[in-house]
Amino acid sequence: MAALAGRRTTLLARNHAVMLASQLPRAMALRQAYAVRPKPTEPLVIDGTSYPRDAFTNATPTILDKLPRRLHLQPSHPIGILRSLIESHFSSFAHLNSLSPIVTVAQNFDDLGFPADHPGRALTDSYYLNERHMLRTHTSAHEVELFRQGLDQFLVTADVYRRDEIDRSHYPVFHQMEGCNVVDPAQGGIERLERENAEMRAALGAANIVIEDPTGVETATNPYQAEHDPRTARIIAEHLKNSLNGLVLKLFGGRAGGDGAEPLRVRWIEATFPWTAPSYEVEVMFNGKWLEILGCGVVRQAALDKSGVGHKQGWAFGLGLERIAMVLFSIPDIRLFWSSDARFSNQFRQGDITTFKPYSRFPECYKDLAFWLPEASGAQGGDKVQQWHENDFMELVRDEAGDLVEGVQLIDEFTHPKTGRVSRCYRFNYRSMDRSLSNEEVNVIQERVQERVTSEMGVEVR
Helix, strand or coil, rough: CCHHHHHHHHHHHHHHHHHHHHHHHHHHHHHHHHCCCCCCCCCCCCCCCCEECCCCCCCCHHHHCCCCCCCCCCCCCHHEEEEHHHHHCCCCCCCCCCCCCEHHHHHHHHHHCCCCCCCHCCCCCCCCCCCCCCCCCCHHHHHHHHHHCCCCCCEEEEEEECCCCCECCCCCCEEEEEEEEEEEHHHHHHHHHHHHHHHHHHHHHHCCCEEECCCCCCCCCCCCCCCCCCHHHHHHHHHHHHHHHHHHHHHHCCCCCCCCCCCCEEEEEEEEEECCEEEEEEEEEEECCEEEEEEEEEECCHHHHHCCCCCCEEEEEEEEEHHHHHEEEHCHHHHHHCCCCCHHHCCCCCCCCCCCCCCCCCCCEEEEEECCEEEECCHHHHCCCCCCCCHHHHHHHHHHHHHHEEEEEEEEECCCHHHHEEEEEEEEEEECCCCCCCCCHHHHHHHHHHHHHHHHCCCECC
């Protein structure tokens, strides 16, 4: 028996060696694909324009590869379908869908009144090509230039870019729609809005909708602008609300409660935005829960003054298309919008909102990574300050794993009682939307993540 056991062990070892030899070329190829890449120094070239790199440059190839995709221009894609439905509600507006995603920092922040210390300006939150140019973080980045061109009514649909966490509802690229409507009071614009308000009130009064709006009058926390006559501001705000109540009814009416017998419930909430005052958020009751749909308000007169149209007044709104599409189409994972799998794309037709039918769900592969955060040099007052931002870590993971990582979650954190150093442990959930991942493939990606987070972020793996 011992001889047979020894012979069996030898055969198993030989078979294992053969198996490893057969896998060696694939393993080498995987490691070569994830080999250390030197930090580039040449300018970024996008659509034929060169952008010199500098200390601000943090847009990665993974993000820049998304620029040509333009999901909102695909008529049978959920994002494109939703865009077309909203455009049909604002049929008299100019529809602008092909504006460059590259804007100046002034367009994205300064022109809209963002303060110098606003967190959205940080390298940890936004993607910069260099100190002067960036990927827009919102469609509002085009607002001032479009007013300057003389446009009074327009919808902008575009891809926008923000550094964010990794999970099934967050993605660094998403799509927004910006709607603006301004009038010239000296040319009868306010009287026209009053007439349209009467028409929209009648239509909403006959519809199966219940609107909760405690923001109907000016409040100390959400006042009209000092530059505006209260009556004019009230008419503009009412026109905004009537227009958007009609939009919400178009998108959710008959869908929010299942059979459409129950009325659609909508509510308005006071909000604060840098470029509108008063400002509001709109929520809709969908499947028993309040769902935030959009933000809006009366355009700040300073933005119109900067555009050279200070004699005009009006309103603006912005909404995220993925957030609404995930609900209306029942899409469970935001990465699916970027899938090229025909099992996803073939489910949708232009002009129709249909329920997504999940196809084969591939297995998960979990990996953990624990490390000490780096200690800052030159700490003041004897305190040890951790030089760390989670968005930087998430961006590094995205750059290596792409859409193969479904989520990254902090599962443990503690501070050493003697040294004061902070330890974190993150759990990675790898899962492809289109195929099964091998443990070997995931190991190579995880090794590369560990190597980069150690060398580039100064952490110490535990």
